[in-house]
Amino acid sequence: MPLLQYGETTIEWQFQPDTKLKRHYVTVERGRLVLLRGPQVAEVEQEALVRRRARWIREKLALVNQPQASDAIVTGSRLRYCGRSYFTEVRHVPELAKPRLTFTASRFVIENPDGASIQPDKLMPVLENFYRDRAHEKLLARVRHWERETGLQANGARIRHFQSRWASCDAHNVLEFHPRVMELPASVQDYVVVHELCHTLEKNHTKAFWGLVASHMPDWHRHHEVLERAVFGDAV
CATH class of the missing domain: 3.30.2010.10 (Metalloproteases ("zincins"), catalytic domain)
Structure with a gap:
C-alpha cells in the first residue's frame, strides 16, 4: 500500500475507485487503512489528495485509535442530543423483549430487560433509532x-x-x-x-x-x- 510521511505520522492508504462519485473522499476508521474513494486517478494524484488532507487525517487517526470506552451505561451516565449531554436513567424492565429508550425535556430513560446497565454496543441501535x-x-x-x-x-x-x-x-x-x-x-x-x-x-x-x-x-x-x-x- 502507498505511504505518506506527514511529520511523525505515517499515513498508509488504500484507493477504491468509484465511478459514481464526482469527487474524492477520505475515510478514517479504527483498525483500518485510510480509505480514499472517488474517480480513478494515478498514485501520484492520490498522494496529492492525501497530502491535502494530511493534517485532518493525522487528527482523526489519533482520535479513532484511542482506547475504546467499554463502560456500561448506567443511571447517571450522559447521552448527547442537539449539542448537549443529558442525564440518563437506566431501569431494569425484565418483561421487555429488547431495550427501549424515551426522552423527556431533561433526561433519557432506558428500559432494559437485561439489568440496570447496558453496554454501548447494545444501546447504539436504539439510540440511533431515536x-x-x-x-x-x-x-x-x-x-x-x-x-x-x-x-x-x-x-x-x-x-x-x-x-x-x-x-x-x-x-x-x-x-x-x-x-x-x-x-x-x-x-x-x-x-x-x-x-x-x-x-x-x-x-x-x-x-x-x-x-x-x-x-x-x-x-x-x-x-x-x-x-x-x-x-x-x-x-x-
Missing part, C-alpha cells in the same frame, strides 16, 4: 426552511445511515443525512443542511462553492470546525 425519528421530525423541516431562505431547491431529502459521513447530495440533488446529525448543536445541523443545499449548484468544494455557503451563512467556519472534530469521513 436520532432517526427526531431527524425525520426536525431536520427535514430545517431543509424546507433553508430552501425558502436560500432559494436553493433539493429534489427530496431523507435520513440514511452512512458508514462514515454526515450527509451527502447525490447527482440528482437528493439530500441524505445520517441520523447522528441530531447529536450536533442546532446551529451546526443548519450548517450541514446549507452545505448540502449548496451542493445542488456546486458539486465540488471549489472556491465558488465556499463563496455560496458564505453568502447564506457568513459564520460557516465556526460550524465547520465542529464537524472537523468528528470521526466521520471528509471530502477532498
